[in-house]
Amino acid sequence: MSVFALCFQFIETMTSSLQQIMASTGNGLDYDKEPELKTFDDTKAGVKGLVDSGIQSVPKFFVASSEETCNEKSDLRHTHFNVPIIDLRDIDKVGARCEIVKEIGIASSTWGFFQVVNHDIPQDIADEVIESIQRFNEQPNHVKEKIYSRDKMKKVRFNSNFDLYKARFANWRDTLSCLMAPNPPPPEEYPEACREILLKFSKYVTKLGQDLFKLLSEALGLNSNHLTNMGCADGHVFYCHYYPACPEPNLTLGHTKHRDPDFLTILLQNQIGGLQVLHDNHWVNIPPVEGALVVNVGELLQVISNDKFKAAEHRVLANCAGPRLSVACFFTTHFEPSEKLFSPIEELLSDDSPPLYRGTTVKAYIDFFASAGLPAYSSLTRLRL
Ligand code: OGA
Numbered sequence: 331m332s333v334f335a336l337c338f339q340f341i342e343t344m345t346s347s348l349q350q351i352m353a354s355t356g357n358g359l360d361y362d363k364e365p366e367l368k369t370f371d372d373t374k375a376g377v378k379g380l381v382d383s384g385i386q387s388v389p390k391f392f393v394a395s396s397e398e399t400c401n402e403k404s405d406l407r408h409t410h411f412n413v414p415i416i417d418l419r420d421i422d423k424v425g426a427r428c429e430i431v432k433e434i435g436i437a438s439s440t441w442g443f444f445q446v447v448n449h450d451i452p453q454d455i456a457d458e459v460i461e462s463i464q465r466f467n468e469q470p471n472h473v474k475e476k477i478y479s480r481d482k483m484k485k486v487r488f489n490s491n492f493d494l495y496k497a498r499f500a501n502w503r504d505t506l507s508c509l510m511a512p513n514p515p516p517p518e519e520y521p522e523a524c525r526e527i528l529l530k531f532s533k534y535v536t537k538l539g540q541d542l543f544k545l546l547s548e549a550l551g552l553n554s555n556h557l558t559n560m561g562c563a564d565g566h567v568f569y570c571h572y573y574p575a576c577p578e579p580n581l582t583l584g585h586t587k588h589r590d591p592d593f594l595t596i597l598l599q600n601q602i603g604g605l606q607v608l609h610d611n612h613w614v615n616i617p618p619v620e621g622a623l624v625v626n627v628g629e630l631l632q633v634i635s636n637d638k639f640k641a642a643e644h645r646v647l648a649n650c651a652g653p654r655l656s657v658a659c660f661f662t663t664h665f666e667p668s669e670k671l672f673s674p675i676e677e678l679l680s681d682d683s684p685p686l687y688r689g690t691t692v693k694a695y696i697d698f699f700a701s702a703g704l705p706a707y708s709s710l711t712r713l714r715l
């Protein structure tokens with residue numbers, strides 16, 4: 331290992347430890363927030379429970395540093411920046427497909443984000459998914475609390491803030507997580523409020539995911555089936571988020587900045603807005619577009635594409651309007667015990683383009699991600715050669 335690499339590794343280790351200490355001491359707010367977190371967690375009612383109780387201010391453990399919430403990186407002069415919107419209508423026509431592949435390649439290597447329209451998921455299905463997640467969250471607490479859990483092995487679980495005890499500050503958000511494939515739980519384990527429609531949506535999302543992995547393979551100059559043959563589309567999990575209206579939206583966030591620790595994410599959002607991507611050092615809004623789905627490159631796709639595609643940092647602002655609802659479909663297989671290693675794709679390597687990452691299993695990757703609270707030290711940096 332070169333002296334440079336050794337120095338880099340040292341700095342990396344120090345940064346990681348410092349970040350963990352920062353995380354455990356809670357945002358420089360020097361008070362022991364653990365009892366408050368536990369009281370909140372024990373209600374099993376999430377952020378929605380707080381709002382329903384009539385609170386008019388944000389409890390201290392949700393308060394983020396101004397650095398975290400500020401918009402200083404967003405610059406009004408750059409509002410002409412827009413995440414690309416890609417029309418998939420003519421995906422099966424040769425000439426049009428070429429153009430779509432080109433657009434997806436550019437979007438994935440520059441933004442790491444794009445929106446797709448005419449994607450074959452019917453609008454009434456998408457609307458019903460959003461309605462069912464709202465229904466799930468707005469039913470009496472005694473129904474939801476039965477599946478409230480922090481057990482990562484559970485294929486279906488509801489909680490508020492997966493990283494509640496590790497994060498520097500809590501987010502204004504509750505989440506229902508449902509493993510859909512492979513090896514889903516018996517259907518009765520999904521909440522009744524959204525069972526049927528999530529199963530239906532999962533079928534559509536599987537097909538769209540396969541189509542997107544084909545387009546992404548082609549954009550990398552590979553055989554259409556390369557990414558699916560590697561197993562990128564073998565599994566997916568739904569993270570169904572509920573962001574209640576927030577009384578002091580400038581003090582906290584709906585979702586701390588992060589990159590997704592999966593291959594690819596397809597996201598359905600309702601019309602409230604608040605999702606932002608960091609692009610050229612500016613926070614750029616990803617506005618809800620009727621009929622569109624947001625697609626973003628995950629860190630594992632960045633690894634196997636050897637940085638040809640970028641997993642971009644993104645976050646969700648809190649909002650005085652609400653609730654905001656979203657369903658993030660993560661293409662990942664971290665529930666599977668597989669030892670299969672994912673490393674940069676051979677065909678993309680050359681003397682000019684040496685491998686930039688060590689291989690990792692999907693499970694090891696997500697375990698590292700989950701071991702730190704958000705904003706996490708990038709798991710990508712850890713694998714960097
Ligand atoms: C996520 C995510 C954004 C949203 O689940 O990783 O970034 O709009 N969600 O809910």
Ligand code: NI
Nearest residue numbers: 588589590644
């Ligand atoms: Ni995300």
